[in-house]
Amino acid sequence: MDKRDKNQRRAFVIGDPISHSRSPLIHRYWLEAACLDGSYDPVAVTASDLPAFVSALKDGSSGFCGGNVTLPHKEAILEFADEADVTAREIGAANTVWLENGRLMATNTDSHGFSANLDETAPGWDKGKSAIVLGAGGACRAIVHALLARGFSSVAIANRTEARARVLADRFGPRVSPHGIESLQELVSGADLFVNTTSLGMGGTEAPLLDFTVMAEGALVTDIVYVPLETPLLAMAKRQGVATADGLGMLLHQAVPGFEKWFGLRPQVTPELRQLLIADMETHT
Numbered sequence: 553m554d555k556r557d558k559n560q561r562r563a564f565v566i567g568d569p570i571s572h573s574r575s576p577l578i579h580r581y582w583l584e585a586a587c588l589d590g591s592y593d594p595v596a597v598t599a600s601d602l603p604a605f606v607s608a609l610k611d612g613s614s615g616f617c618g619g620n621v622t623l624p625h626k627e628a629i630l631e632f633a634d635e636a637d638v639t640a641r642e643i644g645a646a647n648t649v650w651l652e653n654g655r656l657m658a659t660n661t662d663s664h665g666f667s668a669n670l671d672e673t674a675p676g677w678d679k680g681k682s683a684i685v686l687g688a689g690g691a692c693r694a695i696v697h698a699l700l701a702r703g704f705s706s707v708a709i710a711n712r713t714e715a716r717a718r719v720l721a722d723r724f725g726p727r728v729s730p731h732g733i734e735s736l737q738e739l740v741s742g743a744d745l746f747v748n749t750t751s752l753g754m755g756g757t758e759a760p761l762l763d764f765t766v767m768a769e770g771a772l773v774t775d776i777v778y779v780p781l782e783t784p785l786l787a788m789a790k791r792q793g794v795a796t797a798d799g800l801g802m803l804l805h806q807a808v809p810g811f812e813k814w815f816g817l818r819p820q821v822t823p824e825l826r827q828l829l830i831a832d833m834e835t836h837t
Contacts (some may be wrong), residue, residue, distance in 0.1 A: 561590040563814040564619030566597040566605065575620055577832055578807045582819040590815050592619075599624060606632040609649075610656055618650030618657075618814050620807075626660075626690065633658035643693045644723070648810040662694035665806025667702060670774065672805075672821070673797045677772050678702040680744020685709050686736065686785075687750035688717040691776055695747055696724050708739045733760065741766040746789075748775040753784030764794040775799045779833055800829060 565575045571594065579592035597605050602625055608614040621629045626645035630636050633646065634655040640646040646658035670677040683704045685695055688711035699707050707724075710731045711717040717730035731739060740746065740762055753759025754777070762785075764773055773789035778799040786796045804821045812818040 561588075561815055562616050563590070563592045563810075564595045564616050565592070565622060566595050566602075566619065566625060567622035568596060568598050568624060570594045570596045570622070573622060574803065574829060574832060575622075575807060577829065578804060578825065579811055581825055581828060582811055582817075583815070586815075586817055586819070588815055588817065595619075597625065599628065602628060603632070606656065609651070610654060612654075618648070618810070620810055621647050621649060623690075630658060632656060639663060639697065643697050645690060645693065647806070648813065650810075650813040659809070660694060660697075661806040661809045662691070662802070663698040663701065664809060665802040665804075666695055666698045666776065668805035668808070668821075669799070669801030670772070670797055673801055674772050674774070674795065676770075677745065677774075677797075678704070680704065680768065680771070682706040682743045682768075683708070683745040683747065684736075684739050684743050686733075686746070686748045686752070687711060688713070688720050688730075689749060691749045692720060693723070695749055695776065696720060696728060699745075699747075700724060700727060704745070708743075710736045710739060736760055737762055740764060742768055744768045744771055746771070746773045748773075748777065748783065748785045751777060754780070759784040759788065762788065764789045764792050767794060771795065772797060776802055778803060781830065781833070800826060804829070 565573050573594050576592055576594055583590050609616055626647055629646050636658040640658050640660040643660045646660050648661050649658045683699050688709055696707055707728045708731055709717040709720055710733050712733045714730055714732040721728040721730040772795050774797040775783045775786050776799040777783050781798050789796050
């Protein structure tokens with residue numbers, strides 16, 4: 553029998569697999585720092601188990617007040633939400649859910665996390681007008697949403713399969729254009745911001761050799777991948793003297809709005825928390 557206080561606020565992160573998630577480390581740190589009586593637990597949920605999990609969440613039998621949703625459920629969870637905000641609808645995926653009067657609410661905080669990370673580590677990053685996003689996977693949608701929300705007038709998506717980039721461009725409108733990866737160096741020239749959303753260059757794969765020095769003055773190269781902290785593309789830009797920002801802050805900042813929804817307190821992303829995550833990465837990677 554679960555001996556925890558029934559009044560304790562309980563949150564989760566669901567996915568398949570879920571053992572790799574660092575979200576429990578983040579939220580448990582904040583719970584302890586704020587001396588809050590709450591919990592945050594990883595729960596392995598397969599695609600076939602998702603309907604039953606959501607049903608138990610809505611009727612209160614699971615005991616959870618909400619939580620995070622990770623792969624492969626970010627798109628599917630929208631089908632079960634009673635109300636998804638405009639950000640989740642525009643991105644077409646949700647990573648954060650919570651209950652309001654028995655109704656399941658959903659949002660996507662990845663867009664916020666991306667922008668908040670760069671606000672902290674590279675102030676002024678959004679003063680540029682042109683951006684390049686490498687990759688057209690699920691994570692790309694939140695990045696494009698963030699860039700458009702911050703006023704970028706031109707967002708080029710470069711992907712190995714141009715057709716996939718075209719699907720995203722069609723979704724977001726005329727400011728977004730699709731390109732094949734062979735156009736990457738040409739796109740880099742004069743750009744203000746370069747964002748990598750792929751795993752190119754890791755695990756023995758080759759990263760495209762790019763000359764980032766032809767980007768606009770004050771340009772920034774960033775990566776949403778954070779393991780390793782300095783990805784091959786970031787290392788390449790750094791060697792060329794171009795400013796870079798790693799992706800760990802995105803993970804930390806995207807967690808803030810959810811914690812506030814579940815536990816009623818807006819937490820802070822601190823250097824101590826960042827170091828805690830780095831230490832965990834060094835131990836488990």
